[in-house]
Amino acid sequence: xxxxxxxxxxxxxxxxxxxxxxxxxxxxxxxxxxxxxxxxxxxxxxxxxxxxxxxxxxxxxxxxxxxxxxxxxxxxxxxxxxxxxxxxxxxxxxxxxxxxxxxxxxxxxxxxxxxxxxxxxxxxxxxxxxxxxxxxxxxxxxxxxxxxxxxxxxxxxxxxxxxxxxxxxxxxxxxxxxxxxxxxxxxxxxxxxxxxxxxxxxxxxxxxxxxxxxxxxxxxxxxxxxxxxxxxxxxxxxxxxxxxxxxxxxxxxxxxxxxxxxxxxxxxxxxxxxxxxxxxxxxxxxxxxxxxxxxxxxxxxxxxxxxxxxxxxxxxxxxxxxxxxxxxxxx
Numbered sequence: 001x002x003x004x005x006x007x008x009x010x011x012x013x014x015x016x017x018x019x020x021x022x023x024x025x026x027x028x029x030x031x032x033x034x035x036x037x038x039x040x041x042x043x044x045x046x047x048x049x050x051x052x053x054x055x056x057x058x059x060x061x062x063x064x065x066x067x068x069x070x071x072x073x074x075x076x077x078x079x080x081x082x083x084x085x086x087x088x089x090x091x092x093x094x095x096x097x098x099x100x101x102x103x104x105x106x107x108x109x110x111x112x113x114x115x116x117x118x119x120x121x122x123x124x125x126x127x128x129x130x131x132x133x134x135x136x137x138x139x140x141x142x143x144x145x146x147x148x149x150x151x152x153x154x155x156x157x158x159x160x161x162x163x164x165x166x167x168x169x170x171x172x173x174x175x176x177x178x179x180x181x182x183x184x185x186x187x188x189x190x191x192x193x194x195x196x197x198x199x200x201x202x203x204x205x206x207x208x209x210x211x212x213x214x215x216x217x218x219x220x221x222x223x224x225x226x227x228x229x230x231x232x233x234x235x236x237x238x239x240x241x242x243x244x245x246x247x248x249x250x251x252x253x254x255x256x257x258x259x260x261x262x263x264x265x266x267x268x269x270x271x272x273x274x275x276x277x278x279x280x281x282x283x284x285x286x287x288x289x290x291x292x293x294x295x296x297x298x299x300x301x302x303x304x305x306x307x308x309x310x311x312x313x314x315x316x317x318x319x320x321x322x323x324x325x326x327x328x329x330x331x
Contacts, residue, residue, distance in 0.1 A: 005328040009119040009126040012112075012134040013175045014201060018209065021140075021179055027324035028144050028317070035070065035320065042072030044330055047103040050076045051129075052083065052118075054109030055237050059274060059318045060129045060137070064106050067323035076102070095121035104330055107131075110238060125329040127322075132238070135168045138273050139176040140321035145314040146182075146228055149269050155181035156211070159228040160264075162219065163254045163298055164192045164247070169232045169273055171198050174213060178206035185214045187222035189250050219254055226264040230271045231256050231298045248292055256299040261308055270299070270309045278304035 003023040013021065034041045049068050051061060061077065068075045083094065091114050098105055099122030107115040108129035119126035128136055146154050159177055161170045165186035171194050177184035184206070186194055193215050206213050216222050223229055231254075234247040261270065275282070277297040280289045289295045303309060 006331055007125060008329050010136060010325050010329060011115055011119060011126065011128045013136045013139055013172060013179060016179075018179050018181075021143075021176065024140055024321070024324050024328060025144055025147065027328060028140060028321040029147075031323045031327070032144075032317070032320040041070060043327060044068075044103075045072035047072070047330060048074040048076070048101070049104040049106065049326070050078060050098055050102045051106045052078050052098075052108070053129075054080050054107075055130065056080070057108060057129070059315050060106075060108055060322075063137075063318040063322045064127075064129065064326075067319050067326060070323060071327060073103075073326075091117040092121045094118070096123075099123040104326060127325055127329070131168065132236075133168055133171065135172045135273070137318065137322050137325060138169060139172045140325070141314055141317035142173070142230070142271055142273070143176055143180065144317045144321055145271060145310050146269070148313065149310060150227065150267070155209075156183070157227040158183040158185060158225065159230060160185040160187055160222045160226045162187050162222070162229060162231045162256050162260075163251050164188060164232065164234060164236075165194055165215075166192050167232060167236055169230075170194060173230065174198060174202050175205075178202040178209060178211065178213065181209040181211045183212045183214070185216065185222045185226065187216050187219055188254050190217060192250060219260055220263060223260045223263045227268050228271060229256055229261060229264055229268060232273055233275070233277060234298055244288065244292070248288075248294060248297075251298070252294070254298075255296065256303050258300065258302050258306070261303055261306075268308060270303055270306070270311070271314055272299060272304070272309075272311045274311060274315055276304060276311070 003020050065075050095118045104125045106127045106129050110132050112131040112133040115128045165188045174184050234251050277285045278299050278301045280286045
């Protein structure tokens with residue numbers, strides 16, 4: 001029997017089997033081919049979705065909006081100031097209202113409990129565009145990018161996450177690697193390692209799929225022979241500015257440099273979910289440079305702009321993979 005995700009919500013990858021994730025990736029490739037060839041694919045004509053954003057974003061919003069319109073759907077965007085959710089109206093009541101008007105709901109915000117409440121009470125598929133705990137749509141784009149660079153043969157390849165490995169991206173990467181048979185390495189300070197419950201949940205999955213999970217504080221050991229080196233910003237959206245001093249002191253040793261890339265496999269690629277502070281061409285980047293004398297944070301500009309960097313392929317793939325998730329759950 002084929003995979004059927006119709007009516008399912010997409011909240012975290014722990015809830016999806018290896019077969020289901022591979023199905024979504026294959027569907028993503030199909031949608032990418034249709035987009036690249038200009039082939040119409042308005043398969044969800046007449047449906048409508050709403051995007052609920054507590055946290056702003058470039059890639060997530062654009063991927064959902066363009067993807068939905070390509071599929072023939074109407075889109076409503078509600079920014080943090082445009083709904084009463086959590087202020088004058090509970091999450092439960094918001095879910096019950098929106099579920100009567102829309103065919104699907106995307107949520108990008110803080111608490112995982114909020115997106116789970118929306119899914120439980122709305123009666124329609126809900127998609128997690130990011131919470132403090134998980135970032136499942138990003139993972140599909142990441143893995144599609146890895147597949148494209150390794151001839152779709154990723155089992156046994158090694159992905160290294162450098163830096164704050166307790167964040168939502170690193171947690172999600174551990175899950176998707178375990179599900180798909182990729183070795184996962186978390187490299188950062190001991191206090192920045194993934195939570196023990198995530199590690200314990202992923203260990204038997206990794207073992208069943210013939211791959212490993214490794215935690216290390218040694219950047220050179222982590223990157224030696226690796227196929228993918230991945231990093232993220234040192235301070236996540238919503239965290240107070242006061243943590244910059246602490247994070248810079250903790251994570252400067254885990255900046256992705258060309259020296260580390262040179263230790264990796266010759267075919268290795270660099271990934272980043274973006275935005276990235278690889279120079280001072282942003283207000284935050286300029287401010288950090290002024291305060292701390294740090295002009296490149298989680299990755300050097302040489303690596304970010306270098307031939308191994310696939311970050312903009314990865315960003316484009318957000319659109320194709322999100323389109324796959326919407327289609328699979330709404331068809």
